[in-house]
Amino acid sequence: MLEVKNLIxxxxxxxxxxxxxxxxxxxxxxxxxxxxxxxxxTLLNTIAGLTWHLKHRELRKGGQRITIAGEIKxxxxxxxxxxxxxxxxxxxxxxxxxxxxxRDNSVEENLxxxxxxxxxxxxxxxxxxxYELFPPLARLKRKKAGMLSGGEQEMVAIGMALVARPKxxxxxxxxxxxxxxxxxxxxxxxxxxxxxxxxxxxxxxxxRPVIPVIDRGYVIENGTLVVSGTGAELLDNPEVRAAYFGxxxxx
Ligand SMILES: Nc1ncnc2c1ncn2[C@@H]1O[C@H](COP(=O)(O)OP(=O)(O)OP(=O)(O)O)[C@@H](O)[C@H]1O
Ligand SMILES: [Mg+2]
Numbered sequence: 090m091l092e093v094k095n096l097i098x099x100x101x102x103x104x105x106x107x108x109x110x111x112x113x114x115x116x117x118x119x120x121x122x123x124x125x126x127x128x129x130x131t132l133l134n135t136i137a138g139l140t141w142h143l144k145h146r147e148l149r150k151g152g153q154r155i156t157i158a159g160e161i162k163x164x165x166x167x168x169x170x171x172x173x174x175x176x177x178x179x180x181x182x183x184x185x186x187x188x189x190x191x192r193d194n195s196v197e198e199n200l201x202x203x204x205x206x207x208x209x210x211x212x213x214x215x216x217x218x219x220y221e222l223f224p225p226l227a228r229l230k231r232k233k234a235g236m237l238s239g240g241e242q243e244m245v246a247i248g249m250a251l252v253a254r255p256k257x258x259x260x261x262x263x264x265x266x267x268x269x270x271x272x273x274x275x276x277x278x279x280x281x282x283x284x285x286x287x288x289x290x291x292x293x294x295x296x297r298p299v300i301p302v303i304d305r306g307y308v309i310e311n312g313t314l315v316v317s318g319t320g321a322e323l324l325d326n327p328e329v330r331a332a333y334f335g336x337x338x339x340x
Contacts, residue, residue, distance in 0.1 A: 090288050091113040095108050098156070109312065111307050120305070124294060136161060137259055141157065182258055184247055184249070193234075201216070222282070225244065243275060247278060256288060262293055279291070300320040315328075
């Protein structure tokens with residue numbers, strides 16, 4: 090479904106992605122793990138087209154700070170030069186890191202905004218699904234998103250992405266800053282979303298909490314692929330274990 094080949098993203102003074110290749114098959118849940126600055130966000134943003142957008146915005150101002158090279162194929166089609174909005178239409182939807190929501194808008198308005206490219210009837214069906222998936226949101230419908238807890242905001246952010254009807258859902262550190270109980274909720278949601286036939290590529294710093302839901306994972310360091318394999322294979326790898334299953338996340 091997704092084929093990334095020899096992807097390179099170079100910001101003025103940083104090589105964020107260095108010849109990275111990975112693939113995601115239809116129906117899979119695939120993890121991308123790496124420490125701070127490893128390139129996780131750059132990878133997801135580049136697949137979603139945001140890096141392309143940033144590059145072109147800067148080009149218009151005369152800047153040449155960002156270089157992107159390599160191939161990104163979605164459903165067999167090369168999409169490297171496709172605008173972000175067009176990628177959403179094709180079914181590539183990104184849920185960005187740190188649950189960005191429209192703080193002054195209600196939960197319901199946020200969800201509706203997520204589906205701005207879809208038909209009203211589709212939005213309605215997906216909103217019902219989101220409320221079933223995250224029952225607390227049904228109760229908080231009319232509340233301003235900015236008033237919600239971090240965990241609830243993450244539910245809204247995931248909900249907005251779902252209302253956009255993803256075929257491939259890109260999730261950037263959905264567990265970041267959440268309590269263990271809330272992390273479990275998000276992991277449960279990932280399982281439910283997959284059951285709907287949505288393919289998922291998710292980035293996290295630590296692998297352990299998501300190992301139960303992923304089919305395969307890739308570990309990246311400084312924009313370079315270090316190792317890939319099934320969840321069990323990653324767990325068995327001593328280096329990966331030390332770096333990404335360390336004491337910190339086993340609380
Ligand atoms: N817009 C940008 N301009 C310049 N450099 C950037 C930009 N975005 C990211 N970088 C650099 O690219 C590298 C990869 O950053 P990225 O945000 O992709 O990593 P990450 O794995 O998502 O990290 P984190 O865990 O902190 O979210 C870093 O060295 C970062 O400083
Ligand atoms: Mg990031």
